[in-house]
Amino acid sequence: MRRWLPSPSLSVALLVFWLLLNHSASPGQVLLGAALALAIPLLARRMDHEHCPTGSLRGVPRLAVVFAWDIIRSNLIVAAQVLGPESRIRPGFVWVPLDIGNLRGITVLASMISLTPGTLSVVLTDDRRHLLVHALHLDDADALVRQIKTRYETPLMEVFP
Incomplete structure (x- = not known):
């Protein structure tokens, strides 16, 4: 059963x-x-x-506030981009190298990226070391990677070691 x-x-x-x-x-x-x-x-x-342990939950409230702020900010940015001239939008893809190895942590990270307006998690490599992310507007790929790693991945590594 x-x-x-x-x-x-x-x-x-x-x-x-x-x-x-x-x-x-x-x-x-x-x-x-x-x-x-x-x-x-x-x-x-x-x-x-798979062994997907949960670590310290101390950083979850701060991560939730950061994530909520990013969603609000991204909604405003995407609305301005969509309502503005189409020629100003430069979509693109970027590979994000992952330091987090916990499958649940990777799942939460990919979900957070997809829930933030203007970005979408597309594919995870078989070795789980890189995540392909699509951005509605991509000026600086390195800045987007840094933002994802510092704002989301690093706090998630505390929660999902």
Whole structure:
């Protein structure tokens, strides 16, 4: 049973949240929600097989404030870029070398990058040493790498050693 349903409580929670998000308990939504509730824990189980310890949580409040500020600031910047002349936008890709090795830490880092308007995590190399990031506007690739490493990766390395 555990093989096909590794986390029954997570599966139930996913199904309930799916139905709440869709404001519907139609048979189709229940079926799709049940499929997701079975598939997501199976896919997430991979992280449980790896040793992904959690370290000190002291830096989490500061990281949350930095992240919230970056989201607000980035929203304003992206809005100005989108409403301005298209010729001023210079999208680009940059490889971010990773010092963090913890899979959960890498997942949180990639999520934070994707949740910040104007940036998107694209791919993680197989060896987990580099993350490809797309930026809506890329003036200085080195500055973006420095910003990601100092504002996000370094604090996350405390939480996910």
